Amino acid sequence: MDEDNKLSRKTVLKAALAAGVVAPVALVGGPALARTTVASGKTPELTPECHDGDAPTIAQTEGPYFKPNSPERTSLVTPGTQGTRLTVSGFVFGLACQPIARALLDFWQADVNGNYDNSGYTFRGHQYTDDQGRFSLSTIVPGLYPGRTRHIHVKVQAPGKPILTTQLYFPNEPRNNTDTIFDPRLLMDVRDAGQGKEAAFDFVLNVRQTPTSTSRPTTSNPTTSNPPTSTSNPPGGTTWAAGTGYSAGVRVTYSGRGYVCLQAHTAQPGWEPPNTPALWRAE
Template sequence: MERHPSRHPSRKAVLRAALAAGVTAPAVLMGVPALARTVAPTGTAPEPTPACDDGDDPTPPQMEGPYFKPNSPRRTSLLEPGTPGTRLTVTGYVFGLACRPLSGVLLDFWQADVNGAYDNAGFRFRGHQFTGADGSFTLTTIVPGLYPGRTRHLHVKAQAPGRPVLTTQLYFPGEPRNNTDPLFDARLLMTVRDAGGGSQAAFDFVLNVPQTPGPGPGPTPPPGGGGWAVGTAYRPGDRVTYGTGAYTCLQGHTAQPGWEPPKAPALWRAG
């Protein structure tokens, strides 16, 4: 998301570089290039993560569009045998307002195929995943095709445990239709480069999740409700009650605050 290579990197970029290098906190790396994730560790002692007061507003929302479907399969690759199209790998991190990574964030992606068509009958080019302990994610897919009225884009929903859902879209730099698509937002441009016959893209989400420079806030107990319980490991087909409703588990997971059945359609089906 760094779009000003001549400026110092944001605190978020410095922390991202530290995460990529495998250290627990960012060092002072003033003078590194904009793509800070590629910077090698300096060997200096890491400092505590500072407050995120560097202009990193939360990632802006965008419309869902007509093609979203709940209950997508859990997977990090949307490719299937024989899938045509230019391979695309999207990597990044999800941060809160203090530039600290957020683990366990639900990311639900959907997109058009190489011909610009969405699969509304099944789940081709649809899938959800969760960020790792360091807030990172990786999506393997193809560069989506074009269809009338829109520039090239990916759709995504992001939800941290116990927080509202962010619905937005990601865009590709250098696309001619970026200038004519009324929904295009330059703040949602990915960083994209060619790599071995495919493309590699990077984007970091900032969610509206309050944080302090210390450890992230503890979980918020969910409102009361029936048989569903935080910390319980659920398997596909398990049935629970929550409030006055009954729900069936769609994906194996361990329940966390914010993933109550009514709030997590990728995990639970009513009935």
């Protein structure tokens, strides 16, 4: 399979969000990189060479409203702040899919009316990831202004490494289709949470890391947490078959070609290895 035509699971999910459609269950069940494992308090197992397929988070323009020296804080709101409350959380990873501790994240955005505070530091602030690479920002859903869709600006920097400047976007926004800067690879996963909203996004920085483990993820798709034991594959691999439960690292053949499973799932008609690069990597 042409490596240039591969789509990562994250890309598939975000494309589905942008279009407002439902992604395949098998792609939703697994963790985004090590998100689920890290959130559970466990040490994340590596995905060798990031076989999840996630490339580093893309850069975007800084825009005209960035200001240095923002205050260090994880909340940009006060009790009197107007707007729909929004919590943005996630992780910062390097190229070996390991979380990056003490990574700097500097956020800035428009207020509910689409205005930036250029004289002070309202809706501006920086923070650092914790020891497990996590961050959390309390803010509001930014307002709209001419020419742009809703977005949040951010600079992300691993200690002593280059700065990534980019923007985060909201799914199902009408202006996503007309904003010339918008990129679906930067869509956050957003859901309603009471009177407000919660969003998630994991940054992948172009930072080389030394793997501390070569084991493949063992986390199963929640919908197929108990696959039939009779379907396990020997080292040489077997022929792909619909209805079979496959775990990450398993090898199969399909139409005479070998494939390696990238994430646990139960095969379904239409999910043949050549058709699902997010699930299978050609050898």
